[in-house]
Amino acid sequence: xxxxxxxxxxxxxxxxxxxxxxxxxxxxxxxxxxxxxxxxxxxxxxxxxxxxxxxxxxxxxxxxxxxxxxxxxxxxxxxxxxxxxxxxxxxxxxxxxxxxxxxxxxxxxxxxxxxxxxxxxxxxxxxxxxxxxxxxxxxxxxxxxxxxxxxxxxxxxxxxxxxxxxxxxxxxxxxxxxxxxxxxxxxxxxxxxxxxxxxxxxxxxxxxxxxxxxxxxxxxxxxxxxxxxxxxxxxxxxxxxxxxxxxxxxxxxxxxxxxxxxxxxxxxxxxxxxxxxxxxxxxxxxxxxxxxxxxxxxxxxxxxxxxxxxxxxxxxxxxxxxxxxxxxxx
Numbered sequence: 001x002x003x004x005x006x007x008x009x010x011x012x013x014x015x016x017x018x019x020x021x022x023x024x025x026x027x028x029x030x031x032x033x034x035x036x037x038x039x040x041x042x043x044x045x046x047x048x049x050x051x052x053x054x055x056x057x058x059x060x061x062x063x064x065x066x067x068x069x070x071x072x073x074x075x076x077x078x079x080x081x082x083x084x085x086x087x088x089x090x091x092x093x094x095x096x097x098x099x100x101x102x103x104x105x106x107x108x109x110x111x112x113x114x115x116x117x118x119x120x121x122x123x124x125x126x127x128x129x130x131x132x133x134x135x136x137x138x139x140x141x142x143x144x145x146x147x148x149x150x151x152x153x154x155x156x157x158x159x160x161x162x163x164x165x166x167x168x169x170x171x172x173x174x175x176x177x178x179x180x181x182x183x184x185x186x187x188x189x190x191x192x193x194x195x196x197x198x199x200x201x202x203x204x205x206x207x208x209x210x211x212x213x214x215x216x217x218x219x220x221x222x223x224x225x226x227x228x229x230x231x232x233x234x235x236x237x238x239x240x241x242x243x244x245x246x247x248x249x250x251x252x253x254x255x256x257x258x259x260x261x262x263x264x265x266x267x268x269x270x271x272x273x274x275x276x277x278x279x280x281x282x283x284x285x286x287x288x289x290x291x292x293x294x295x296x297x298x299x300x301x302x303x304x305x306x307x308x309x310x311x312x313x314x315x316x317x318x319x320x321x322x323x324x325x326x327x328x329x330x
Contacts, residue, residue, distance in 0.1 A: 034066035034274055036095035041261075043099050044083025046076040048195025049165060050212040050295075054128055054259055055099040057291060061282035066274070072099075076193045079166030080104035081112060088121035090264050094271030098122065098262040103169045105262070106314045110322040111168040111329050122262040123272060124311060126279040126302035129292055130258040132232030133174050133210040134239060136225045141207050146229050146248040149208065150182045157185040163206040165194035167329040168322070170257045174210040174231060176325035181250045201225065212257050213238040213296025231255040238296030256298070258314075260307055276304050 039062065043055040055072045063070040075083035084104035090096035098104075105118045135146065141160075143149035153160055164172035167190045175188060189206050191197040194215055200206045202224045210231070217238050219225045229248045230236045245253035261279050263272060280302040282288055301307070 034068045034094075034278075035271065036068055036093065038069040038071060038095065039063075039066060039275075040071055040073050040096045041099055042073045042075050042083045042087050042096065044075055044080035044086075044104055045165065046193035046195050047074055048198070048215070049193050050131065050214040050257070051080075051099055051101055051259060052195070053214055053295070057288065058099070058128065058261075058279065058282050061285060061288065062278050065278040065281050078112075079108055079168050079190075081108055081114065084108075084118055084122075085114070085116060087262065088116050088118060088264055092264050092267045094263060094267045094275060096264070097125065097275065099128070099259065100262050101170075101257060101259045102314060102318065103166070103257075105260075106311060106318045107168050107170070107173070107322065110319050111327065118262075119311065119315060121265055123265045123267065124304050124307040125261040125263055125272060125276050126283070126304060127258065127260040127300045127307040127310065128279070128283065128302070129214075129295070129297040130256045130300050131212040131214055131295065131297050132230045132236055132244075132256055133171060134213055134216045134220075134227045134236075134242070135174075135178070135208065135210055135229050135231075135245065136201070136216060136220070136227045137208040138201050138204050138206075139223070139226050140204055141226070143228065144226065146243075146245070146250070149228060150184060153182070153184040153186060158187070160207045161187045161189050163189050163191060163197040163201050163209040165197045166190050166192065168327060169194070170255055171197070171210040173321055173325050173327055174253060174255055176327045177253055177255075177321075178210075178250070180325060181252055198225075217295065232298075236296045237293060258300070272304070276302070 041055050041059055043052045045051045059070045059072050075086055080103050087096055087098035137143055143152055162175045198211055201209050213236050220227050227242055229243050229245050231245050231253050233254055283302050
């Protein structure tokens with residue numbers, strides 16, 4: 001299968017001009033030096049997954065904009081709960097931020113007995129990206145389409161496994177919904193992050209999985225995996241030749257994995273505003289926009305008020321999805 005990228009033309013131009021919309025107040029905020037000697041941007045997953053990719057994409061831009069050192073701190077484990085709680089309980093000084101996703105913010109609260117509610121304990125700063133998932137298999141699995149994979153799984157019940165970066169992750173829920181929609185029998189194998197999960201599919205230890213377009217793209221280019229379909233509402237720019245799961249006959253498997261920057265709730269508003277402006281400025285850079293397009297991200301608004309409203313809508317949606325899938329913590 002040929003994997004191509006499709007430029008977004010006018011959309012990219014529009015996004016690269018986003019900074020023209022910054023108000024005089026925001027411009028004044030952006031001119032101020034950030035009051036932390038170092039900003040720690042926590043990725044609650046091991047290196048190699050999409051969250052880590054995005055954190056390392058943003059960090060040099062934030063460092064230049066804020067005028068302070070920015071480091072990426074990978075604090076993986078417990079399906080992102082460890083890193084998420086670490087930031088939620090950090091000092092309310094704006095010196096520690098989270099590059100989180102829907103797993104840690106709105107999904108895990110339905111599966112784990114958490115010591116804090118991320119929706120309440122964390123303040124949204126900016127939405128960064130939103131990516132569909134890709135259903136993919138190890139090259140030794142003799143399937144080039146979703147229909148072929150389903151046929152194989154039904155002919156060999158209980159002998160194929162699927163991987164995810166942790167119980168309750170969108171990748172796990174997509175796998176459970178795939179089982180529910182097709183009637184297949186496959187065991188879920190949870191890992192401590194999407195990077196290790198993908199590596200075991202590549203190695204053939206696990207046969208199939210769902211992964212974001214961002215993390216899977218280079219592996220698909222190198223033909224280490226075989227992608228079958230995406231979970232977006234429309235075909236992905238990163239994988240234009242692939243059908244969506246809806247086109248493959250499974251409309252319930254229309255999912256998007258989103259990512260954003262968060263800080264502990266209650267930090268000084270001027271610091272939250274300063275960080276928000278810096279993230280928005282980074283996302284408006286043409287090279288960042290090009291990279292996000294290559295990674296298969298949809299266009300998103302980085303406005304913190306819009307991001308907060310979006311999260312409030314996501315809470316009941318993922319709660320219902322967890323119930324429908326029957327997902328449990330393994």
